[in-house]
Amino acid sequence: MSTSFAERTQGRFDDLKVVEFARLTGGETVVEVGAGTGNFLQLFGGVAARLIAVDLTPGMLFEARRRFPEMEQVVADGARLPFGSRAVELVATAQALHHIWEPLPILKEMRRVMREDGRVLIVDQVATERYEEAVVMNQLEIVRDPSHASSRPASALRTLLRVAGLHIVSEHIVEKWERLSNWMWPGEFPEERIDQVKRFIDTHGPKTGMDFHRDGDDYVFKRRRIMLLASRATP
Ligand SMILES: C[S@@+](CC[C@H](N)C(=O)[O-])C[C@H]1O[C@@H](n2cnc3c(N)ncnc32)[C@H](O)[C@@H]1O
Numbered sequence: 065m066s067t068s069f070a071e072r073t074q075g076r077f078d079d080l081k082v083v084e085f086a087r088l089t090g091g092e093t094v095v096e097v098g099a100g101t102g103n104f105l106q107l108f109g110g111v112a113a114r115l116i117a118v119d120l121t122p123g124m125l126f127e128a129r130r131r132f133p134e135m136e137q138v139v140a141d142g143a144r145l146p147f148g149s150r151a152v153e154l155v156a157t158a159q160a161l162h163h164i165w166e167p168l169p170i171l172k173e174m175r176r177v178m179r180e181d182g183r184v185l186i187v188d189q190v191a192t193e194r195y196e197e198a199v200v201m202n203q204l205e206i207v208r209d210p211s212h213a214s215s216r217p218a219s220a221l222r223t224l225l226r227v228a229g230l231h232i233v234s235e236h237i238v239e240k241w242e243r244l245s246n247w248m249w250p251g252e253f254p255e256e257r258i259d260q261v262k263r264f265i266d267t268h269g270p271k272t273g274m275d276f277h278r279d280g281d282d283y284v285f286k287r288r289r290i291m292l293l294a295s296r297a298t299p
Pocket residue numbers: 073097098099100101102103104118119120121124140141142143157158159160163164
């Protein structure tokens with residue numbers, strides 16, 4: 065399962081230019097909360113001095129270690145990071161907040177461990193700003209993956225960062241066309257679940273704000289991701 069996830073999601077961040085966006089100059093420590101199999105964190109390899117993958121799921125970190133032996137791994141909850149305060153230059157999280165119902169304690173904890181002059185980097189998929197579309201998009205995501213919590217509109221993520229005591233210094237929204245056949249690999253997802261998602265798209269797809277359209281047996285849709293770089297709002 066972790067291997068399939070790693071293979072399916074490989075390369076999905078490669079064109080985001082995260083090193084430049086995060087303003088790394090070299091020699092920093094980068095911690096990723098919810099690092100999974102390490103596909104995002106590895107992008108900082110060769111620039112950062114230390115890469116520390118934090119995740120709740122040991123199986124995901126096991127796969128990260130197999131693929132990227134240079135990474136350090138820590139099994140921990142992002143809401144209770146086993147690091148000292150003001151210790152880390154860059155504290156990141158990618159594609160994890162939408163699995164988390166209560167992101168505020170995690171964002172506050174990321175702020176706690178980041179250095180005085182450090183940065184927090186958030187990458188996550190977003191819903192549109194239309195409430196009704198966000199609701200239907202999340203219904204679809206839960207049919208696909210019951211561990212999904214909430215894809216939030218960009219405005220909700222900005223508000224959460226502000227409430228966590230963070231000041232957004234840079235923001236970028238990236239749109240990319242994706243295929244259902246790649247979003248739900250047959251080996252990774254049961255066939256009945258794929259059929260269920262197809263039926264959902266046929267009935268409710270136009271209400272998700274994800275711009276679904278059919279392409280033969282497959283479906284194409286727009287994936288929107290936000291990148292937010294933040295500093296400490298107050299000392
Ligand atoms: C969709 S995966 C993303 C993995 C990786 N960041 C990537 O994009 O390839 C989400 C990860 O977040 C982890 N996770 C969920 N809740 C967490 C928490 N409270 N603390 C730490 N990790 C968490 C899950 O175990 C999972 O590995």
